Amino acid sequence: MNTIVVYDIPDDRLRAKVADICLDYGLQRIQFSAFLGPLAPSHQEELLMKIKKRAGKKELNIQIFPICERCWAKRQVWVQKPKKKDSPSGSAT
Numbered sequence: 001m002n003t004i005v006v007y008d009i010p011d012d013r014l015r016a017k018v019a020d021i022c023l024d025y026g027l028q029r030i031q032f033s034a035f036l037g038p039l040a041p042s043h044q045e046e047l048l049m050k051i052k053k054r055a056g057k058k059e060l061n062i063q064i065f066p067i068c069e070r071c072w073a074k075r076q077v078w079v080q081k082p083k084k085k086d087s088p089s090g091s092a093t
Contacts, residue, residue, distance in 0.1 A: 002036065002037070002039075003036065003037060003038070003066050004034065005022055005047070006065075008033065009055075009058075009062075011058050014058050014060065017054055018055075018060075019035075025043060026039075048062065048064060
């Protein structure tokens with residue numbers, strides 16, 4: 001099942017570790033604190049438990065959104081990358 005994981009974690013070290021955990025589960029980073037990818041319900045629960053254990057008593061807000069295939073098919077994506085700078089003009093010959 002397609003899954004979106006988003007989080008808000010003030011602690012830099014914990015935030016980096018949570019990102020590593022998400023990557024270990026095969027999720028793809030789509031924003032600084034957002035990941036997506038296929039994740040079975042049992043793995044969603046396992047991921048959350050692993051993050052909770054790692055966080056201990058530190059502050060965090062993590063949310064996991066499973067997305068059904070019908071809703072996933074309706075998603076809209078727009079990715080725009082910056083244009084590459086043109087080569088310098090006016091070179092002497």
